Amino acid sequence: MAQTVFRNVAIVDGSGAPPFRGEVLVQGNRIQAISRAAGALSAPSAEEVDGGGATLMPGLVEAHAHPSFADTSTIEALGLIPPEEHTLLAMKNVRVLLDHGFTSLFSAAAAKPRLDVVIRNAINAGDIPGPRMLAASPEMTVTGGLGDVRLHHHHRESFAVIADGADEFRRAARHFVREGVDTLKINPSGDEYVPSARAKHTVMTEAEVAAVCEVARSRGRRVAAHARSAESVKMSLRNGVEVLFHATLSDAEALEMLEAAKDRVFVAPTLGITYTSLFEAKDHGAPPPADVARALEHELKVGCDNMKALRRRGVRVLPGGDYGFTWNPIGRNARDLEHFVELLGYTPMDALVAATALGAQLMMRGDELGQVREGFLADLLLVDGDPSKDVRILQDKGRLLAIMKDGEFHKRPPAARATYAIAAE
Secondary structure, X not given: OOEEEEEEEEEOOOOOOOOEEEEEEEEOOEEEEEEOOOOOOOOOXXXXXXXXXXXXXXXXXXXXXXXXXXXXXXXXXXXXXXXXXXXXXXXXXXXXXXXXXXXXXXXXXXXOOOHHHHHXXXXXXXXXXXXXXXXXXXXXXOOOOOOOOOEOOEOOOOOEEEOOOHHHHHHHHHHHHHHOOOEEEEOOEOOOOOOOOOOOXXXXXXXXXXXXXXXXXXXXXXXXXXXXXXXXXXHHHHOXXXXXXXXXXXXXXXXXXXXXXXXXXXXXXOHHHHHHHHHOHHHHOOOOOHHHHHHHHHHHHHHHHHHHHHHHOOOEEOOOOOOOEOOEOOOOOOHHHHHHHHHHOOOHHHHHHHHOHHHHHHOOOOOOOOOOOOOOEOOEEEEOOOOOOOHHHHHOHHHEEEEEEOOEEEEOXXXXXXXXOOOOO
16 A cells, blocks of 8 residues: 655644644555654655645635636626537646645536536546545526526526426426436525626525425435525525525524524635625626626625624634636635635634635535544645745645645655745744
8 A cells, every 4th residue: 555754844734723843644545644753654665755844734625616617707608618628628627626736626516417427427537637526516596597698589508507486496406416416506596797686686485495405305415505695595594405605695693593503504605706706807807887896895795794703603614716707717716715814804724724624524524534634534735835824825836845635646746845934833
C-alpha cells in the first residue's frame, strides 16, 4: 500500500485549533498517523515531502457548485450548448475546481438532466480528474419562475425543468431519482433577475414542495432549495428540505425555524454571485438594471445580517457562491471564504472550518472527511503561506504546492522547493 509522509509542515487540521508544526503519514487513501515531533514517523518506503514550513490543510468543499455552468452572462445561453459539448465543458470545470483546491463539491443543479450524474460517475470510475461530487437534478421550477426562459412565441431552455402542480413535480422528481441524482433541486422562490418572480416572491405551493420531498424521503435522497424569500424558507423547512441556498430574506420566524432545525439543515447564502452582480457585473458589460441593483443591495445587507444571526444560533452556514457566470466565473470559488471574513465577520480560521469540516458534513462524510485527523480520508492541500491568517492565499492556485485527493496526488509537490514562510511557531 502506497505511503506518503509530509514533514516540516504547519498543520491546520480543520477543527479550528491553532496551527501546529508536525508530520503526517498517509497510507493508501487515509491519514495513518500525525506527529508533533520532527522525525517521529518512521516510514522507510514512503515518498517523503519536505513541506519547507508550508501549511498542510484539508481539501476545500464547494457547497454550492455548478460544474455544468459555462460562465455565461445569461441563463438561456446554457440551453444553446449541445449536450456533447456541454459534457466536455463540465469535464473541464470539475478539473478546474480540483486544480483550485476543491476536493469535494456539492452540486446545486445541473444545466442538463444527466450531466451531473455522468460526470460524477466518470470521476468515481477514475476516468476523469475531479473532486468528490454529489450530483443534482436540474432546477425544478414553475411556469414563470427562476429558470423559465421560454417566450410565448419562442421556445428556449436554461438549467430548469418546468412543472406545475404536485403531480408534475412528483413525476419530475421520480424521473431524476431514476437517472441517479443524489440531490433534488427545487426553486420555491424567485430571484431579482426574474421580473415575474422576484426574490421576495414564493412561487411554488406547499403541495408542490411536499411532493418533491415525499419522493426524496422514499428514495433516500435529499432536497436542496433555492429559497430567498422568508416564506420559501419556512415552506422548505416544514417539508423536510435539508439544504437551503440563500435564505437571505428570512424573517424572524424563519430564523427561529432554521435554528430549531440546525442539526439537520445547512445554509449556503451564495454571497459571491450577489456581491459580483452588484459591484462587478458592470465591468463585464452586464450592469444590473437600476431596480435590480437596489434590490440586490438590500438583499446583500439583509442577507449578511441574517447569516450573522444564524451563525450565532448555531446554524451551519457554508461558503459557496454560485460560480459559473461571466462576472462570477468557475475557478474563483475560494473567494467566498474572503466574503465570509469581510462581510460576515468570520475569522480566517472560522472560514476554513466552514469550508472543510462543515463542508464534509454537507457531503454526509463528516466522520471521515474535512479534517487532518488520523483515520480520515487523505484529501489534503499543501499551501505556500498561512491561510488561517489570510484566506485570500487560497484564491491563487499557484500557492497550492500540492493537491492530494483520496491519497493520490492530483498536483505533485515541486521536486525542488525553497523554504516557505512558517505558518505556525
